[in-house]
Amino acid sequence: MTTDDAKLLVERVGPLATVQDLGRPGWFDSGVGVSGAADRGALRLANRLVGNPEGHAGIEVLLGGLTLRVLRHTTLAVTGAPAPAAVDGRPVGHASVLELEPDQSLSLGLSATGLRSYVGVRGGVDVVPVLGSRSRDTMSGIGPEPLRRGDELPIGPAPRSFPIIDLAPLADMPAVLDIRAIPGPRDDWFTDASALFSGSWTVSADVDRIGARLRRNTGPALERGIGQELPTEGVALGAVQVPPSGQPVVFLADHPITGGYPVIAVVADADVDLMAQARPGQTVRFRRC
Template structure:
């Protein structure tokens, strides 16, 4: 491995992420990994990496990095305008940086998280088999800071054969996600109320989970008082605390919890929740 990418500026948050560290639940360690797994996989495919190679997850934008040697990179995810030395470049396209060239991500106009993959992957130290940062437990590499030098791994043998992927940016309007009834749906007087009307993504959202406010439709009322003994929590679980504001668990969610889970978002739709911005409407569709 060799140094290849120097961090010049960081926006609200930028972390190294791969597809996480499964298999450690019995030790109290969650999977973590990219919040929008599909966007990281796409960025890696564009540069010829294995889908699980480590890249950079950027919240909202504001990242600036400089190539210390020739690099092949790709940017996917949120609709954040990207430039190379001030020249606009396309989204989800293969970019070739020469030594000294600067890649900058502006502020996203749709979506929440962008992904930067580098051919060869980021070769930071792995913890429990993963290079991902878990913001709940503090495992993995520290969030990126100006001045960091990111080592790059050996490039794979296969070279990318496309210049751009024809993918749409995350929606700027209502986000619709599918969910199945949860294991504790019977704790609610009308569990179907979750699926009626719209919710709104709260400003209280992060890699752990997206908290929702009721926008239109009925409130969620408990049929059973009290709380549950601690039980396991899956990615996409829609947990409802006493406030009645559901929380959709994302990549860094706790592996156990005591509030009832009214529904579980399909794994294929969790990425859409991870890209939903504060204030954006969200609707659940029942999936049976």
């Protein structure tokens, strides 16, 4: 049972912060997508660092700018995009176990690389689940509202396991993202589908939890060979959908479950997390998988 002092107090929020777990699978037949953390690996790591099961809910933070205060001893960890973190103004390590005492605050600055950071808390963020998940689906509006200053987030009971490491070694995020993708299912709708894998693309400013729109940097344009309309069909996480503009959109965590534009390829599941960290202006190259 959560006690009155087992909570996180939100003192500052940057561009966007939402509660996320690993999503709500099993509701496609009702028109509800999985949602969940855009960078699933980063959330899993945050939970492992604080001794939680990997699916516990944490906080997904866009670009940084979040400040949390605790009312009792609380174990936290920050993973994903390496936003500079500080406890009461003292810099602390990224992807490390942080022990905060009563009335101490964790603050995240703006991340210089990557897009989304994750705050894990021992016991998990214990908001009321909706359809079996505590995730906010920004497209459908299902789940807890985005965080605002003054919010109080309950913390669940601490698990019996304990963190066994203090710091997780992580590679730096590359300047150019090499994203593996599987051609199809509608690559035959294009005059030359291999153009997706030629040259490079740039992430546009049109990026959110639903998807990331790309514009051509170098290489040939994507041109439709079939001009007719495509009946609406199901689309998967990581689907690369190409609207008439020829600027592909890579679907992310809150993507629609159906779409009416041809999907030229699907990002390999192992690279979806990396794609979720792509910032506007970053270069992306697709590699045939």
